[in-house]
Amino acid sequence: MLHAACCRPFRRRQPTSGEHEIATISTHVLDTAAGAPASGVPVHLEAFVDGGWERVAAGSTDADGRVAALAEVADTGIYKLMFDTASHFGPDTFYPVIEIVFLVTDRAGHYHVPLLLSPFGYTTYRGS
Secondary structure, three states: OOOHHHOOOOOOOOOOOOOOOOEEEEEEEEEOOOOEEOOOOEEEEEEEEOOEEEEEEEEEOOOOOEEEEEEEEOOOEEEEEEEEOHHHHOOOOOOOEEEEEEEEOOOOOEEEEEEEEEOOEEEEOOEO
């Protein structure tokens, strides 16, 4: 359950005429155990809307471990990246799915969310 302080009402909003502010979301997955990019990792982006999650976009990491243009979003709010890491490490990995929840506050901003992973751990940060 999400904490009430971070759960401001989030509703899909139609951009007004002439409005061009669109936030972009990208990611980069590095396999720290192999010391190489994690290619072919399925990634899903969801938005927290009216108390539940709604899929916004999906993609897979390229040969460099990147999904450079996963989505453009016109709404601020809570988003979640879901990484299918079992597709990279196999079904016996300790974290078969990794979910990263973050807040988009600037409709004109760029949100780059890197994931550093190994079969038994992961870390993330706000990239640039």
